[in-house]
Amino acid sequence: MTALVQAQELFARVAGSPAAGVWSSAGRANLIGEHTDYNEGFVLPFAIQHRTYAAAATRGDGVVRVVSTFAEQPVELPVAELAATFDGPAGHAVTGGVVPEWAAYALGVAWAALAASGRAAADVPGVDIAIASDVPIGAGLSSSAAIEGAVASALDELWGLGLAPLDMARVGRRAENEAVGAPTGIMDQVSSIMGRADAATFLDCRSLETQSVDLGFAREGLSLLVIDTRVKHSHSTGGYRERREACERGAAAMGVPALRDVTVAELDRARELLDDVTFRRIRHIVTENQRVLDTVETLRAQGPRAIGDLLVASHVSMRDDFEISVPELDTAVETALAEGAVGARMTGGGFGGAAIALVDEARVDAVAEAAAAAFADRGFAAPHAFTVVPSEGARRDV
Known part of the structure; x- marks a missing residue:
């Protein structure tokens, strides 16, 4: 059963009528540019074919009710209480x-979308939302932004909010930052909502x-x-929070609004001003920004x-300077490269999740099998390997 059908069936079961x-x-997968987003830098992600679906319809009692296939106990909150619930400390x-937490992603989007539109709670009806997803959870593929984008798209239409795609990305980021309390940047939401095929x-x-x-990729x-x-x-x-705080300390010490404003040439001065750990955190961000720019130029030229x-180089920087890799990620990258991958790196926020490897189509199975064998040899739980395809972002499916 597809996630789309799961969302429809769950909705009908909970609401008693079709969505x-x-x-x-x-x-989304991030080709390169990790932890640069909240430092006002550059990133190069793409939307993937794995999606989160929100089956939805309005209801007459002014309540937002959300339910999902991974937590089927519905969570309800009156539209009139969204602001009181989520205004305040993150x-x-x-x-x-x-x-x-899972419901805060959806209800937080409702709160942030209403605020972004300038509409009053009394101006919009209640809504039922049933969520199902085939985005792997916790793999660094932004399952949270997919929820936010799906719910924002549904509410934008059902509530007639008139939000542009970038507005919806901002709504998703606000929900994640303030409603859930995760201090992420806007990369995930922009990629999830605004992605284009290929x-x-x-x-x-x-x-x-x-x-x-x-x-x-396909051409090559x-x-x-x-x-x-x-x-x-x-x-x-x-x-994650500690890394962000280190970046903020580094920017303050360098006298700039954000690490986006520090160049590779200024790293020698940064080394003199900062303790070793903070310097290495900053060096990752500064060099990663340059790697994103170089990757865009290289893709276009070569x-x-x-x-x-x-x-x-991005993976090495995350492993050694930002220190967000884990042995399983290093094993995945090393094995892929040994099996002939064009390149490989961990992706996502770190401390787990997934690695990506750019591989000849004919070598995909061999690389996946080698990774599984390497994990087994080192006593790790078996990895899950699959390919992702650059795909479109938010949309109405039915």
Whole structure:
């Protein structure tokens, strides 16, 4: 059964009638540019074919009710109470036990979308939303942004909010930052909502300007293999937050608004001003920004077979300077490269999740099998390997 059908059936079971429609948004893989987004830098993600679906319809009592296939106990909140629930310290509704974390993604979108539109709670009806997804959870493929994009798309239409795609991306980011309490940037939401088939989205996280960049994977006979380590992570816990705080300290010490404003040439000065750990955190961001720019230029000038060294350098930087890799991710990258991958790196926020490998189509199975064998040899749980295809972002499906 597809996730779309799961969402429809769950909706009918809970609401007692068919949904008015089904909206979806994509997971995303990040080709390069990790932790640069909240430093106002550059990223190069793309939407993938794995999606989250929101079956939805309005209801007459002014209540937002959400249910999902991974937590079938419905969570209800009156539209009139959204602001009171989520205004205040970031994530307080989740940490205070008012709203389960999974539901805060959807209800937080409702809160942020209403605020972004300027509409009053009394102006919109209640709504039932049933969520189902085939985006792997915890694999660094942005299952959370896919929820946000699907729910934002549904509410935009059902409530007549008139939000542009970039507005919906901002809504998703606000929901994640303030309703859930996860201090992420806007890369995931932009890619999930605004992705285009066969292309990556080159995003300037300061100006929010986007450009589509042809990837050319199919033309070159290449596949992007995801090796999900099955090591679970959570962005709302400490490691991610500590890295962000180090970046903020580094920017303050360098006298700039964000690390986007520090160049590779200025790293020598940064080394003199910062302790070793903070310096290495900053060095990752500064060099990663440059790698994104170099990757875009290389893709346009030479094509995807020329970006391998940049992908590998990104992984080394995350492993050694930002220290967000884990042994399973390193094993996946090392094995893929040993099996002839053009390039490989961990992707996502780190501390688990997935690695990506750019591989000749004919070598996909061999690389996946080698990774499984390497994991077994080292006593790790078996990874889950699958290919992802650059795909379109948010849409109405039914």
